[in-house]
Amino acid sequence: MNPNPPxxxxxxxxxxxxxxxxxxxxxxxxxxxxxxxxxxxxxxxAFIAMGAIFMTTVTAGASGVLSYGVTRLLGGLAFCVGLILVVVGGAELFTGNNLIVMAWASRKVSTGRLLRNWIIVYLGNFVGAVVTAYGMYLSGQFTFGKGAVGLQALTIANAKVSLDFTQALVLGIFCNALVCLAVWLCMGARSTMDKIMAIIFPIAAFVAIGFEHSIANMYFIPVALFIKNGAPAEFWTNIGATAADFGNLTWSNFFIVNLLPVTIGNIIGGALMVGLVYWFIYLRPSWTGQKEEAEKPELKKA
Structure with a gap:
């Protein structure tokens, strides 16, 4: 035994x-x-939903008081708590799991296993986010600030379901490129603080810029739909609006107009633009090495 281990x-x-x-x-x-x-x-x-709740609350009532950029930055910093909880606390997030393609490309994970993980995790993320959204609706938190929180939730969601397909797709691509880069940076971390610092800037950036995250949208849009369809008359009076003012906000638009293109975009941004790029750079077997190995079969026998 080494008396002085490194x-x-x-x-x-x-x-x-x-x-x-x-x-x-x-x-x-x-x-x-x-x-x-x-x-x-x-x-x-549920963790990503908590980040979305924090963001919605922090930015409620900021319009006309703070500049657009400052408001978005504050919201982005608040949203970071979601991925911090996922990475440090331990949980399975579909968007981050797009990096599993690195193991798949190395043939250490089969296509079936990869898709099994993505499907189960995506459905689990959906359940956690929507149940949290319904819980927040039941809590009446949307009425806080004389309805400012609820108005912000409705405004955020209505904007998301008003995107066209190409917009939502491209915003989803860039979003998960940043999310997976945050997770990638965490791979180099040695401590909890390392992980937190690696997460903050990429995640704050994607939120501040306005990119689209499929799992976050599983909270943002359903909570607004619950508010639109069930908020009391007093809430509408306080915010000076009616449910009819949010006509684009429907369940069909949630699934088809937003969630579908954003999910596709997230896969492209995370799996292709980050996962496969880093696999190609650092893990792809070199052609030269394969050739040398093929020319020396006796090494395999040994």
Whole structure:
């Protein structure tokens, strides 16, 4: 036994080691049992919803008081709590799990296992986010600030279901590129504070810019629909509006106009633009190495 073992390094992992870690994490994720995977996904949906609640509350009533950019920045900083809870607390988030393609591209994860994870986690995220949305509706939190919180929730959701398909798709692409970059940076972290700092800037950026996150939208739009369809008359009087003013806000527009293109965009941005790019750079077997190995079959026998 070495009487003086080396001290563990406090330096962040370098990108090559981050890629190997991401690959191993992907393998571990797909091998979770379905019930544990679903339960962790429900938690992630609720955690992201908590970030959305914080953002909605922080930005309520800011229009006309603060500049657009400052309001968006404050909302983005508030929203960060969602991914912090997911990464540090431990949960399964569909958008972050797009990085499993790194293990898939290395043939350590089958296509079936990859899709199984994505489907179970996506459904679990949906349950967690929508149940949280309904709970917030029942709590009456949307009436706080003389209805300012509810008005902000309705405004956010109405804007999301008013996007055209291409807009929603592209906003979803760039959103999950930043989300997966935040998760990628966390692969190099050595401490909890490292992870938190790695998360804050990419996530605050995507929210401030106005990109579209499918799991966050599973909270933002349903909570507004619950408010629109069930808020008392006093709420509408306080905000000086009616349910008819939010005509685009329907369940069909939620699923077809927003969630469908945003989800497709999130997969493109996370799996292709981040996961496969980093796999190609750090994990792809070199052609030269494969050729040399093929030319020396005796090494395999040994």
């Amino acid at each position: 001290l563990p390094s406090l330096d962040a992992l370098v990108p090559g080691d981050m890629a190997k870690k991401a690959e191993n994490v992907g393998v571990a994720k797909v091998n979770l049992g379905p019930f544990r995977m679903f339960a962790l996904a429900v938690l992630a949906g």
